[in-house]
Amino acid sequence: MIVTRFAPSPTGYLHVGGLRTALYSYLYARKNKGKFLLRIEDTDLKRNSKEATIAIKEAFKWCGLEHDGEVTYQSERFDIYKQYIKKLLDEGKAYKCYMSKDELDALRAKQEARKERPKYDNRYRNFTGTPPSGIEPVIRIKAPESGEIVIHDGIKGEVKFQVNDILDDFIIARSDGTPTYNFVVVIDDALMGVTHVIRGDDHLSNTPKQIVLYEALGFKMPEFFHVAMINGEDGSKLSKRHGATDVMEYKQMGYLPEALLNFLIRLGWSHGDDEIFSMDDMLKYFDPYAINKSASTYNKSKLEWLNAHYIKTMPFERLAKEMLYFGVDFKAHKKGELLLDILRERSKTLVELKDSANAILNRPTQYEQKAVDKFITPTSLDILENFAKILTLDLDAKAYEVLTNEFLNKNNLKLKDLAQTLRISLVGSSVSPSIFEVLEVLGSDEIKTRIANALNVLKV
Numbered sequence: 001m002i003v004t005r006f007a008p009s010p011t012g013y014l015h016v017g018g019l020r021t022a023l024y025s026y027l028y029a030r031k032n033k034g035k036f037l038l039r040i041e042d043t044d045l046k047r048n049s050k051e052a053t054i055a056i057k058e059a060f061k062w063c064g065l066e067h068d069g070e071v072t073y074q075s076e077r078f079d080i081y082k083q084y085i086k087k088l089l090d091e092g093k094a095y096k097c098y099m100s101k102d103e104l105d106a107l108r109a110k111q112e113a114r115k116e117r118p119k120y121d122n123r124y125r126n127f128t129g130t131p132p133s134g135i136e137p138v139i140r141i142k143a144p145e146s147g148e149i150v151i152h153d154g155i156k157g158e159v160k161f162q163v164n165d166i167l168d169d170f171i172i173a174r175s176d177g178t179p180t181y182n183f184v185v186v187i188d189d190a191l192m193g194v195t196h197v198i199r200g201d202d203h204l205s206n207t208p209k210q211i212v213l214y215e216a217l218g219f220k221m222p223e224f225f226h227v228a229m230i231n232g233e234d235g236s237k238l239s240k241r242h243g244a245t246d247v248m249e250y251k252q253m254g255y256l257p258e259a260l261l262n263f264l265i266r267l268g269w270s271h272g273d274d275e276i277f278s279m280d281d282m283l284k285y286f287d288p289y290a291i292n293k294s295a296s297t298y299n300k301s302k303l304e305w306l307n308a309h310y311i312k313t314m315p316f317e318r319l320a321k322e323m324l325y326f327g328v329d330f331k332a333h334k335k336g337e338l339l340l341d342i343l344r345e346r347s348k349t350l351v352e353l354k355d356s357a358n359a360i361l362n363r364p365t366q367y368e369q370k371a372v373d374k375f376i377t378p379t380s381l382d383i384l385e386n387f388a389k390i391l392t393l394d395l396d397a398k399a400y401e402v403l404t405n406e407f408l409n410k411n412n413l414k415l416k417d418l419a420q421t422l423r424i425s426l427v428g429s430s431v432s433p434s435i436f437e438v439l440e441v442l443g444s445d446e447i448k449t450r451i452a453n454a455l456n457v458l459k460v
Contacts, residue, residue, distance in 0.1 A: 002034030003193045006067075007185070009041045010052040013246040014059040017200060017230050017238065020264040024227065025198045026065045027265075027286040037192055038067035042075045043184060059247040063257045064279070072192065074184055081179040084187055084217060085139055085172065093216045094172060096137035097124040119168035139173035141216060149208040154225040155291045156201075161208045170209055182209045190219035198288055201226035225288050228295040230267055238298050254349030256314070256322065259307040267296040276309060304348040311344050311353065319344065326354040333361065335441045342433045342441070360438060363450055364428030371430035372458065375420040381459050383413065384421045388451040391444040397436040404436070425454035 004025035008018055029036040038060070042048045060067065088094035099107075099120070108118040125142060144163050151159040161167075172183040179187075185206075189197060204226045214221045230238045238245060250260050262277050269292065271277075271285040311319065316337050320330040323340075330336035339357060347353040390407055408415060420430050423438070426447065432438050439447060 001193075001195070002029055002032040003037065003195045004029040004034065004198060005037040005039055005189065005192065005194050007039040007041050007188075008056050009044065010049055010056060011044060011047040012049070013052055013055045013248065015245050016247060016250075016260075016264060017245075019059065019063065019247050019260075020230070020267060021199055021227060022060070022065055023063075023261055023264055023282075024225075024269075024286070024288060024291070025196075026067075027282050028196060028198065028288050031283050031286060034195075035068040035193075036065075037069060037072065037194070039072040039188060039192070040074065041181075041184070042073055043078075043178065043181070045075065048075075055246075055248060062248065062251055063261060072188065074188065077184070077188070078179070080191070081173075081184055081187055082177070085179065085183075088141065088172070088216060089139065092142075094139050094141050095124060095127070095169075096131070097140045097169075097171075098127075098131050098135045098137045099124060100132075100135055117165070120170075122169050125169060136175040138171045138175050140169040141172050141212060143167045143169050143209075143212050149211055151204075151207055151211070151224060153204075154196075154223055154289050155228075156204075156226055156293055159204070163208075166205070166208055167212070172213070182206055183213060186210050186213040186217065186219065189222060190214070190217070194222050196225065196288070197222045198225040198227065201228050225291065227268060227291055228293060231295050231297050233297060233299060235297075251325075254326070254351035254353070255303065255307050256310045256350070259303065259310045262306050262310075263303045266302075267298070268292045276306070308348045311347055311350070314344075316340060322350060323353065323357070326350055328354050328357045328361070330357070333441075335443070338437075339441045342437050346433070356433075359427045359429070360432065360441060363446075363453065364426075366428060367424055367454065367458065368429040371420070371424050375424060375430060376458055378459075380417065380421040381455060383411070383418050384425060384451055385455055385459075386411070387418060387422065388448050391448055394443040394445075395440065397434065397440040400439040401436045422451075425451045425458075 006018075006022040006025050008014060026036045028034075040053055040056070042053070057071070085094065089096070097120075104120070107121060111118045120140070122145075124137075124140070131137070144167065147163050149161045149163060149167075151161070153159055170182070171180055173179050188194075207224060207226075211221065232238050232241070247260075251257075258278070261279070261282070265277055265282055265286065266275065269286065269290060271281075274281075274285075277285070314322075316330075319340060320336070323330055330340045333339065339360065340353075343353055343356045343360075347356060387404075387407055390403065395403065404415070404418070407413075408418065419435055423430055423432050423435055426432070426435075426438055426442065442450070
């Protein structure tokens with residue numbers, strides 16, 4: 001069975017790059033009827049944030065990436081890690097190192113002066129004497145001292161590391177007994193049965209150390225996939241200045257989870273020239289072996305385009321439910337479905353949809369001065385007042401258009417003599433969807449009320 005995992009550290013909120021990795025892991029497991037696990041790597045007790053842990057779970061829930069089983073917390077597994085540290089010590093595969101910080105600093109200074117790579121010199125590797133007093137030892141693994149470590153990566157292919165260039169007897173437990181990152185990752189992945197590790201290629205340099213630990217512990221090694229990073233449009237590492245990076249900020253900015261997942265899967269993977277991928281499509285076509293080796297570029301315009309597509313095509317019930325988050329209840333309005341259909345065609349985000357809806361649903365309390373100065377005259381207000389007198393029935397947009405044209409023809413007027421003044425009276429500005437669609441949504445009583453309000457304010 002294929003088992004994948006996502007293992008964020010709760011020292012900050014879930015980044016879109018992390019969500020992409022989680023999506024890749026989720027899809028590969030689900031496609032193969034395997035398991036997708038969630039592990040919170042919270043061993044850094046000083047930097048951990050409960051709020052960040054909650055936010056990670058909320059982001060998963062919002063995106064619909066359901067994990068299997070209970071969430072695993074590393075902070076609850078210290079007894080397990082201690083057992084495996086003891087096992088390595090007992091088997092002579094790890095040892096206690098009593099080197100002080102001053103000694104380590106002095107060693108590194110000498111190595112740097114000789115322009116050598118700073119590394120531990122293995123002085124306690126085979127130590128049998130009396131330990132120095134007053135020093136709590138760290139635990140170091142006995143790493144290979146020569147040769148090479150080869151990774152068969154599902155994305156990058158064969159990657160070779162020369163031991164002399166990257167390894168020393170690295171620490172697996174600190175002097176206070178807490179285990180280090182690479183050690184606990186290997187223990188957890190092995191005990192959780194993880195078969196495929198899909199993660200960012202910033203972890204590639206950790207992999208040789210983890211391979212050393214897999215071999216020392218006698219665990220079966222998973223297959224690794226190291227995914228290239230996401231860059232900003234300027235080619236630099238993706239950061240806040242390129243747009244929101246916290247996943248839940250995308251919800252607040254009015255993006256749909258379907259659009260965000262569709263956007264992320266295309267950052268590093270493709271299926272021909274296809275751009276639109278439902279979750280069913282992703283499950284059908286996704287293949288981690290087809291992930292691109294090179295970094296991908298964040299493109300906000302593409303995200304907006306995808307979001308607009310999902311806004312336009314989403315069923316009314318679902319989209320109306322999404323809009324409740326922004327305080328707009330389309331179902332409570334008798335013409336709510338019509339209004340939503342009118343506005344969704346011109347909205348890139350749910351925030352834009354909210355603003356457009358509120359501009360129509362809420363009676364204006366003020367009128368855009370620039371529009372008033374440009375379009376409002378005593379004559380235009382007289383025309384508006386006379387138009388209100390013929391409104392007696394609720395009509396559809398086409399019937400309102402016929403009624404309006406009859407009024408204009410009878411009074412020897414053109415639409416431009418009425419349209420903008422009417423629009424300003426109804427929505428407070430000179431911008432709205434088709435004026436006849438707005439009339440249909442509001443109905444005659446509301447139209448007359450708004451015209452009367454506008455006349456009271458503007459007719460001086």
